Amino acid sequence: xxxxxxxxCLFNNNGESAATAAAPRSEIxxxxxxxxxxxxxxxKTTMTEKLLLYGxxxxxxxxxxxxxxxxxxxxxxxxxxKERGISISSTVMNFDYEGFRLNILDTPGHxxxxxxxxxxxxxxxxxxxxxxxxxxxxxxxxxxxxxCRMRGLPLFTFCNKMDRPSLxxxxxxxxxxxxxxxESFPILWPIGDGDRFKGVLDRLEDVVHLYQKPxxxxxxAEVIEVPLSETDRLEELIDDAELFEKLLEDRELLDELIEPxxxxxxxxxxxxxxxxxxxxxxxxxxxxxxxxxxMGTKPTxxxxxxxxxxxxSTEQPVSPxxxxxxGFIFKTQANLDPRHRDRLAYVRVVSGVYxxxxxxxHSRSKAGKKYNLAQAQxxxxxxxxTVELAYPGDVIGINNPGSFAIGDTLFTGAERVxxxxxxxxxxxxxxxxxxxxxxxxxxxxxxxxxxLAEGAVQALxxxxxxxxxxxxxxxxxxxQFEVVQARLENEYKVESQMEPLGxxxxxxxxxxxxxxxxxxxxGKLFGIMIVQDRWGRPVLLFRNDWKAASxxxxxxxxxxxPWSQPP
Ligand code: G4P
Numbered sequence: 001x002x003x004x005x006x007x008x009c010l011f012n013n014n015g016e017s018a019a020t021a022a023a024p025r026s027e028i029x030x031x032x033x034x035x036x037x038x039x040x041x042x043x044k045t046t047m048t049e050k051l052l053l054y055g056x057x058x059x060x061x062x063x064x065x066x067x068x069x070x071x072x073x074x075x076x077x078x079x080x081x082k083e084r085g086i087s088i089s090s091t092v093m094n095f096d097y098e099g100f101r102l103n104i105l106d107t108p109g110h111x112x113x114x115x116x117x118x119x120x121x122x123x124x125x126x127x128x129x130x131x132x133x134x135x136x137x138x139x140x141x142x143x144x145x146x147x148c149r150m151r152g153l154p155l156f157t158f159c160n161k162m163d164r165p166s167l168x169x170x171x172x173x174x175x176x177x178x179x180x181x182x183e184s185f186p187i188l189w190p191i192g193d194g195d196r197f198k199g200v201l202d203r204l205e206d207v208v209h210l211y212q213k214p215x216x217x218x219x220x221a222e223v224i225e226v227p228l229s230e231t232d233r234l235e236e237l238i239d240d241a242e243l244f245e246k247l248l249e250d251r252e253l254l255d256e257l258i259e260p261x262x263x264x265x266x267x268x269x270x271x272x273x274x275x276x277x278x279x280x281x282x283x284x285x286x287x288x289x290x291x292x293x294x295m296g297t298k299p300t301x302x303x304x305x306x307x308x309x310x311x312x313s314t315e316q317p318v319s320p321x322x323x324x325x326x327g328f329i330f331k332t333q334a335n336l337d338p339r340h341r342d343r344l345a346y347v348r349v350v351s352g353v354y355x356x357x358x359x360x361x362h363s364r365s366k367a368g369k370k371y372n373l374a375q376a377q378x379x380x381x382x383x384x385x386t387v388e389l390a391y392p393g394d395v396i397g398i399n400n401p402g403s404f405a406i407g408d409t410l411f412t413g414a415e416r417v418x419x420x421x422x423x424x425x426x427x428x429x430x431x432x433x434x435x436x437x438x439x440x441x442x443x444x445x446x447x448x449x450x451x452l453a454e455g456a457v458q459a460l461x462x463x464x465x466x467x468x469x470x471x472x473x474x475x476x477x478x479x480q481f482e483v484v485q486a487r488l489e490n491e492y493k494v495e496s497q498m499e500p501l502g503x504x505x506x507x508x509x510x511x512x513x514x515x516x517x518x519x520x521x522x523g524k525l526f527g528i529m530i531v532q533d534r535w536g537r538p539v540l541l542f543r544n545d546w547k548a549a550s551x552x553x554x555x556x557x558x559x560x561x562p563w564s565q566p567p
C-alpha cells in the first residue's frame with residue numbers, strides 16, 4: 001500500500017489536497033465519545049468535572065461550574081482553556097487518560113434546550129445515564145432515554161449521590177427494567193448509603209473498594225482495596241456488621257439472579273452496565289471511568305448514502321477506517337463573538353483524517369463545489385488555532401460560510417456522501433411570531449432564517465401557506481423562544497412579538513396528506529390543528545398527550561410519529 005499515511009502531509013505544492021488517508025487504527029481504537037443524559041440536578045456538572053480531574057485536564061474542582069455560571073467573556077474563556085490545557089467549550093470536552101482519548105459531548109442542563117441534547121446524542125457513540133439515587137428515573141431522563149434507544153446507543157447507568165439516603169439498588173434496577181424494558185447488570189454495587197455509604201463491590205473483579213471521605217471537598221477520596229476473599233479484614237474495615245452481612249448476601253443473590261454481562265446485548269440496548277457511587281465525594285468515579293473506557297464503544301460505522309445522482313446512489317455504511325474524510329454537522333452557532341459576525345459549525349468526524357486546510361464537498365451543494373476548511377477552530381488542546389489533525393470520533397468547529405446546516409455531510413473524495421439528517425423531536429410550545437415594524441421586516445426575516453438554520457427553534461406554517469402567511473415557531477421549552485427574541489433584538493436590532501398557542505404536542509403524520517384528509521373527513525381531527533413543516537409535510541398539533549396517544553393508536557393510517565427525519 002502506497003497511500004499517504006495520515007500523519008504526513010496530505011497536500012501538494014498548490015496546497016490542494018493531494019490524497020486522503022485512512023485514520024490510523026490506533027487513533028480510532030483509543031477514542032471514546034460519550035454524552036451524559038440526566039435530569040437537572042442529578043450531578044452531571046459534578047460528574048463531568050470529576051472525569052476531567054481524573055484525566056488531569058482540570059486541576060481544580062469547581063471549574064466547570066464556574067464556567068457555566070459566569071459565561072465568562074470570550075477572552076477569559078480562552079485564558080482558562082490555555083491554563084488548563086483543555087477545551088472547556090460548551091460543545092465538547094476532551095482529554096487523554098490512560099492512553100485513551102475521551103470526547104465528552106456537552107448536553108445542556110436545562111430541559112428547555114433538550115433539542116440541543118438530542119443533536120449531541122446524534123454525534124455520540126455512547127450514552128451515560130446519570131440518576132439521582134434518591135429519585136430514580138425522572139421526566140428528563142425518560143425523554144432522553146427514548147432518544148438514546150432510537151439512536152441505538154449503548155447506555156451505561158451511574159446512580160449518583162449514594163452518600164445521601166437513597167432508594168434501594170434493587171428498586172432502581174426494577175424501575176429501569178419496568179419503565180425502559182432494560183436489564184441492568186450491576187458492575188459496581190454499593191455498600192450502604194447516606195452516612196453509611198462505605199464503598200462499592202467491583203463485581204467483575206470481586207474486589208471491594210472502601211473510601212475515606214476526603215477532608216477537603218472535591219479532593220480525591222482515599223481508597224482501600226480489599227479482595228472479597230479476605231473476609232476477616234473486610235469485616236473489620238467495613239466496621240458495620242449489618243452492612244457486611246448484607247454485602248455477602250447481595251453478592252450471592254446477584255450472582256444467582258442476574259443474567260451474565262453480554263456486551264452484544266449492551267450494544268443492542270437490551271442490557272445496561274450499572275454503577276453506584278457519589279460524584280461529589282469521588283466514590284466509585286475513577287472505577288467507573290476505568291470500566292467505561294474498556295467497555296465503551298469506539299467510533300463505529302454509520303449508515304450513509306453515496307453517489308452523485310439519486311438514481312445511482314447506494315446505501316452503504318461508512319466505516320471509521322474508510323480512506324476518505326467524512327463528517328456531519330450536528331450544531332451550528334452564529335455570533336459567538338458579537339464584534340464579528342462569526343459562524344461556527346460543529347462537525348463530528350466519522351471517517352478518515354481531518355487536516356487543517358483540506359478541501360471538502362458538501363452534501364447539499366452541487367457536485368464538484370469545494371469548501372476550504374482552512375479556518376477550522378481548534379476545540380482541542382490549549383490553543384484554539386492549532387487543530388492540525390482530527391480523527392473519527394472527534395469534533396471540530398469550522399467556519400460556516402453560511403451554507404452549512406445541521407445534518408449536512410462534509411466529505412473528501414470524488415463521490416458525494418450523505419449521512420441521514422438529524423431528526424427533530426416533538427416541540428411542546430407553539431407561538432406565532434411577527435415583527436411589529438414593517439420597515440424592519442428584512443432584518444427580521446434574516447434573523448429568523450439564521451436562527452432557524454441554527455436549529456434554535458423549528459418553524460411551522462399553516463397548511464395552505466406558500467410562504468406569505470404567519471410564521472409559527474415551535475420549541476421544546478419556553479426559554480428557546482426567549483433566546484430567539486433576545487437574539488433578534490441584540491444581533492439583528494429588531495423587535496418581535498409572540499403570540500402563544502395552546503397546543504402542547506406535535507406529531508408528524510408519516511401517512512401523508514391523503515391519510516390526514518381522510519381522518520379529517522371522518523371527523524377524527526376535531527380540536528387538532530393541522531400544519532406543515534418546512535418540507536411541506538403534515539404535522540398535527542394537540543392540546544394534550546392523551547389525545548395524541550389515542551389517535552396514534554386508533555388511526556394507524558396516519559402513522560403518527562413523535563419525531564421527524566429530514567427527507
Ligand atoms: P447537574 O449538572 O446535573 O444539574 O447537577 P450538579 O452537578 O450541578 O449538581 C447538583 C447538586 O447536587 C449540587 O449541589 C451538587 O453539589 C450536588 N451533587 C452532585 N453530586 C453529588 C453527590 O454525589 N452527592 C451529593 N450529596 N451531592 C451531589 P448544589 O447545592 O446545587 O450546589 P453546590 O452548592 O453543592 O455546589
